[in-house]
Amino acid sequence: MKKIEIGHGSGGRLTRDLIQKLFLKYLGSEELKPLEDAAYINLRHHHAAMTTDSYVVRPLFFPGGNIGKLAVCGTVNDLAVSGAVPRYLSVGFILEEGFPIEHLEEILKGIAESAKQSGVHIVTGDTKVVEKDKCDGMYINTTGIGEIVKPLPLDNVSVGDMVLITGTIGDHGTAIALVRDEFTITANLASDCAPLNDLLQPLFEIDGLKWMRDPTRGGVATVLAEVSDVTGLGVEIFEENVPVREDVRFISDMLGYDPLYLANEGKAIIIASHESANKILTILKKHPLGQNASVIGHVTSKFKGVRLRTKIGGERLLDMLEEDMLPRIC
Amino acid sequence: MDKTNNIIKLIHSLVPHDKKIRIMNVCGSHEHTIAFSGMRSLMPENLEIIPGPGCPVCVCPESDIINAINLSKIDDVILVTYGDMLRVPTQKGSIRAEGKNFRMITSPFEALNIAKSNPGKKIVFFSIGFETTTAPTAGILEMGVPDNLFILSSHRLTPTIMEILIKDAEIGIDGFIAPGHVSAIVGSNAWNVFSEKYGIPTVVAGFEADNLLLGIVEILRQLKSGKAQTGNVYKGVVKPEGNTQAQKLMEKYLEVANVNWRGIGYIPGSGLELRDKYSSRDARKVFELKEVKEAKIPGCICGTIILGKAYPSACKLFKKVCTPKTPKGPCMVSFEGACNIWYKTG
Numbered sequence: 001m002k003k004i005e006i007g008h009g010s011g012g013r014l015t016r017d018l019i020q021k022l023f024l025k026y027l028g029s030e031e032l033k034p035l036e037d038a039a040y041i042n043l044r045h046h047h048a049a050m051t052t053d054s055y056v057v058r059p060l061f062f063p064g065g066n067i068g069k070l071a072v073c074g075t076v077n078d079l080a081v082s083g084a085v086p087r088y089l090s091v092g093f094i095l096e097e098g099f100p101i102e103h104l105e106e107i108l109k110g111i112a113e114s115a116k117q118s119g120v121h122i123v124t125g126d127t128k129v130v131e132k133d134k135c136d137g138m139y140i141n142t143t144g145i146g147e148i149v150k151p152l153p154l155d156n157v158s159v160g161d162m163v164l165i166t167g168t169i170g171d172h173g174t175a176i177a178l179v180r181d182e183f184t185i186t187a188n189l190a191s192d193c194a195p196l197n198d199l200l201q202p203l204f205e206i207d208g209l210k211w212m213r214d215p216t217r218g219g220v221a222t223v224l225a226e227v228s229d230v231t232g233l234g235v236e237i238f239e240e241n242v243p244v245r246e247d248v249r250f251i252s253d254m255l256g257y258d259p260l261y262l263a264n265e266g267k268a269i270i271i272a273s274h275e276s277a278n279k280i281l282t283i284l285k286k287h288p289l290g291q292n293a294s295v296i297g298h299v300t301s302k303f304k305g306v307r308l309r310t311k312i313g314g315e316r317l318l319d320m321l322e323e324d325m326l327p328r329i330c
Numbered sequence: 331m332d333k334t335n336n337i338i339k340l341i342h343s344l345v346p347h348d349k350k351i352r353i354m355n356v357c358g359s360h361e362h363t364i365a366f367s368g369m370r371s372l373m374p375e376n377l378e379i380i381p382g383p384g385c386p387v388c389v390c391p392e393s394d395i396i397n398a399i400n401l402s403k404i405d406d407v408i409l410v411t412y413g414d415m416l417r418v419p420t421q422k423g424s425i426r427a428e429g430k431n432f433r434m435i436t437s438p439f440e441a442l443n444i445a446k447s448n449p450g451k452k453i454v455f456f457s458i459g460f461e462t463t464t465a466p467t468a469g470i471l472e473m474g475v476p477d478n479l480f481i482l483s484s485h486r487l488t489p490t491i492m493e494i495l496i497k498d499a500e501i502g503i504d505g506f507i508a509p510g511h512v513s514a515i516v517g518s519n520a521w522n523v524f525s526e527k528y529g530i531p532t533v534v535a536g537f538e539a540d541n542l543l544l545g546i547v548e549i550l551r552q553l554k555s556g557k558a559q560t561g562n563v564y565k566g567v568v569k570p571e572g573n574t575q576a577q578k579l580m581e582k583y584l585e586v587a588n589v590n591w592r593g594i595g596y597i598p599g600s601g602l603e604l605r606d607k608y609s610s611r612d613a614r615k616v617f618e619l620k621e622v623k624e625a626k627i628p629g630c631i632c633g634t635i636i637l638g639k640a641y642p643s644a645c646k647l648f649k650k651v652c653t654p655k656t657p658k659g660p661c662m663v664s665f666e667g668a669c670n671i672w673y674k675t676g
Contacts, residue, residue: 256665314368
């Protein structure tokens with residue numbers, strides 16, 4: 001078995017081989033092993049959170065991760081920022097005929113490691129194969145189920161709340177931009193792709209925690225523009241408090257990107273009451289993934305939309321952009 | 331921040347209450363800093379900072395791009411040029427969409443290397459830009475280019491276009507922020523003509539917001555005193571005489587020509603082409619390139635924006651159908667284009 005064949009998606013013997021030899025080797029949880037049509041799962045609470053996401057990142061391998069790691073982290077993070085403990089994951093593959101098995105194996109390792117790190121079980125899956133040139137190597141869909149500990153609806157957000165970010169922004173977007181073939185710049189820069197549940201779970205106990213979101217496509221600016229859109233409130237961000245790596249700043253300047261609009265895969269925006277912001281910051285900073293956490297702004301009723309207070313004290317509107325600066329980022 | 335506040339206070343105190351002051355920058359990187367720092371929001375109402383012709387990609391004639399596309403379709407030709415050029419739209423599409431054999435480079439030295447490692451191919455270097463990119467192109471010619479490297483020179487001269495802008499009463503420029511990188515090559519003395527002949531204060535500035543603000547202060551001071559001269563707040567990089575070595579090389583290999591600016595038209599003595607002596611390296615001559623008539627892009631006002639007669643927001647295509655992903659006009663393509671910068675900064 002060196003390459004994916006059309007038969008690997010037929011549901012017949014080849015599919016069975018692929019599942020037994022590869023998928024179960026890496027992803028074999030107790031729930032997955034029976035290989036029934038549906039997995040049986042247990043939830044301790046009656047209230048569950050569920051989310052789904054498809055991953056079409058190009059290229060499939062990038063500094064700091066691969067599409068498999070991304071597919072687990074992305075869905076785990078969607079649950080974690082919703083105030084849930086991620087528990088179960090489904091993984092669906094769409095593979096292109098001829099896809100090298102050794103690449104698939106690397107990607108499965110990425111899935112297994114991230115699942116282990118975040119404590120989720122992969123309980124069900126699916127594989128389809130399409131003809132050569134009908135997809136770009138592979139696409140992955142993951143669906144996640146988590147147990148709700150603290151529901152965090154956007155209605156919670158009110159005037160005077162503080163806005164925090166758990167670390168440097170734009171790392172993922174810049175890392176992907178760099179490995180796309182059209183650029184000849186080299187830099188020692190990796191995607192921030194990581195499961196955030198371990199970082200964020202301790203915050204569920206804090207009363208003032210109001211809302212969280214992982215700023216993936218469209219970046220921090222787009223997420224905050226959505227907050228403003230839905231709440232009708234304004235968000236003011238202070239440029240000098242927004243953590244951006246020196247190399248990310250340099251490269252995005254050169255390539256004409258704004259880190260505030262670049263994707264992140266291991267960061268969360270947190271909105272919390274004024275009183276609890278420092279406490280949250282202290283907790284975040286103790287975790288390896290939260291060392292560069294920072295309070296970057298606040299919620300206000302003085303205007304609608306998102307405004308950036310620049311380093312020189314100027315003001316710049318952070319509008320929602322009509323389109324991604326960088327497509328197929330996740 | 332305190333220092334910045336003081337400079338801004340100074341600017342407010344220097345701008346008259348009864349008169350509008352219009353200062354133009356002629357450099358995409360300056361416009362980038364101005365827009366991204368929100369500088370305009372800190373300026374007094376009577377002070378306008380206008381983006382001018384600071385984007386070389388934007389003014390590159392459509393004819394040259396179409397010729398480049400056609401060259402890339404010749405079997406043994408590889409067209410090489412800067413990244414932004416690949417996406418500039420023309421009536422025949424962009425190089426990226428319609429071209430065949432092309433590669434992106436970030437410096438002329440890469441063109442040289444590609445030529446050396448592809449001896450069986452003809453490498454055409456589509457060399458565009460103001461003085462900043464002209465100098466290294468002259469540099470590779472001086473180093474000695476292999477027989478299979480040809481230059482399609484579409485270089486433009488900054489001082490010439492600035493002089494055209496001064497003469498245009500419709501624009502009404504009170505002062506220039508002179509481009510830092512171009513000044514490093516041509517020297518701050520190259521701008522003396524503006525103060526001496528036209529009484530327009532012209533100040534060389536760098537790319538940090540504070541430095542640009544200081545440049546604006548200097549212009550305003552000169553306007554207040556009524557004595558225009560060439561100023562320089564970027565002295566660490568820009569010398570009065572500039573880079574004389576680079577100037578000599580440009581002079582040796584290139585000569586001034588009457589050239590077309592996209593959306594603007596022919597401007598006498600505003601471009602640089604290879605001297606006859608080096609015609610064996612000149613892609614225009616070797617491949618016998620013919621001029622293609624420029625087609626107007628319906629609704630696009632890039633030409634007007636480049637001349638500082640309109641802001642990007644005045645274009646009815648801006649942000650609606652013309653975006654960085656689907657640019658209708660050249661100013662939306664390049665990171666140095668006013669429309670591209672304004673799209674990103676609201």
